[in-house]
Amino acid sequence: MSAISFDRVVKRYGDFSALSGVSFDVNEGDFFALLGPNGAGKTTLISILGGLARATGGRVSVMGHDVASDYRAARRAVGIVPQELVFDPFFSVRESLVFQSGYFGLKKNDDWIDEILENLGLTAKADANMRALSGGMKRRVMVAQALVHRPPVIVLDEPTAGVDVELRQTLWDFVQRLNDQGHTIVLTTHYLEEAEALCNRIAMLKQGQLLALEDKCTLLNRGRSRTLKLRLDQPLPASLAPLLLRTGDGGVELKLADVGALETILAALKAESVGVRDIEIAKPDLEDIFVEMMNRQ
Numbered sequence: 492m493s494a495i496s497f498d499r500v501v502k503r504y505g506d507f508s509a510l511s512g513v514s515f516d517v518n519e520g521d522f523f524a525l526l527g528p529n530g531a532g533k534t535t536l537i538s539i540l541g542g543l544a545r546a547t548g549g550r551v552s553v554m555g556h557d558v559a560s561d562y563r564a565a566r567r568a569v570g571i572v573p574q575e576l577v578f579d580p581f582f583s584v585r586e587s588l589v590f591q592s593g594y595f596g597l598k599k600n601d602d603w604i605d606e607i608l609e610n611l612g613l614t615a616k617a618d619a620n621m622r623a624l625s626g627g628m629k630r631r632v633m634v635a636q637a638l639v640h641r642p643p644v645i646v647l648d649e650p651t652a653g654v655d656v657e658l659r660q661t662l663w664d665f666v667q668r669l670n671d672q673g674h675t676i677v678l679t680t681h682y683l684e685e686a687e688a689l690c691n692r693i694a695m696l697k698q699g700q701l702l703a704l705e706d707k708c709t710l711l712n713r714g715r716s717r718t719l720k721l722r723l724d725q726p727l728p729a730s731l732a733p734l735l736l737r738t739g740d741g742g743v744e745l746k747l748a749d750v751g752a753l754e755t756i757l758a759a760l761k762a763e764s765v766g767v768r769d770i771e772i773a774k775p776d777l778e779d780i781f782v783e784m785m786n787r788q
């Protein structure tokens with residue numbers, strides 16, 4: 492069974508299509524990245540998944556439960572950490588988690604609440620009022636709230652936007668452990684190195700359409716192009732300027748269409764008597780691939 496199934500999902504706002512028929516599945520146990528530029532439709536897809544927005548067309552299910560016709564079961568199967576901070580300013584951290592447990596009909600949830608607080612570094616703040624917390628601490632509570640009912644599927648919508656290094660580390664350690672225990676994780680982020688480090692499958696959305704859906708390793712190995720980093724003793728000859736990707740760190744980075752292009756470049760440098768002080772060939776990382784995919788369309 493798929494943890495999540497998106498089947499030809501369409502979302503229109505008047506004449507504007509935020510999602511134009513998006514289909515893909517997230518497998519049980521995946522650590523899944525949903526990537527795309529601003530406005531691609533990631534949050535819209537997550538809102539439909541969580542029952543906060545209705546699809547104009549298509550079907551979405553979580554752990555086999557249709558989010559429209561089987562709303563309660565679908566809602567129980569997923570915990571969503573929203574992009575925005577939503578909380579009741581009059582509750583303490585613990586109260587808000589107890590309240591959230593009540594929403595799912597869970598009465599004796601204290602042990603699990605304590606465990607979540609501990610894992611997110613919130614124990615010392617358990618009795619603090621929500622409005623007295625810093626932004627990063629509030630964000631931790633958003634994560635805690637999404638987990639109170641131990642959902643098999645956990646969705647994090649840009650959880651690390653604007654949070655400090657320590658929280659990122661705490662959060663990723665915890666989420667990684669949940670994934671190891673069998674929870675399915677879906678993550679949207681603009682920090683592609685996070686997606687590259689954590690996720691096993693990656694979907695890329697642009698303007699409401701799915702551009703790519705692949706295993707991370709397949710995606711990273713698919714491109715034959717490489718980046719050639721050179722340190723030269725003179726400026727780059729004009730004949731090589733079309734290959735220039737960026738200049739920095741006292742060197743230049745050139746696009747290598749394939750490894751064979753290396754000889755051509757070295758020959759061009761030799762012909763102009765430009766000496767090479769240092770050389771490095773790098774595989775494209777997820778960010779390079781993302782930029783290439785987004786520009787290709």
Ligand SMILES: Nc1ncnc2c1ncn2[C@@H]1O[C@H](COP(=O)(O)OP(=O)(O)OP(=O)(O)O)[C@@H](O)[C@H]1O
Nearest residue numbers: 504507508509527528529530531532533534535536
């Ligand atoms: N209520 C709404 N009314 C009209 N248009 C909307 C509404 N909600 C979202 N949109 C539009 O739908 C598109 C997709 O928005 P969405 O928030 O899903 O993008 P996103 O991929 O999550 O972007 P970001 O990375 O900026 O969070 C955007 O063009 C947005 O302006």
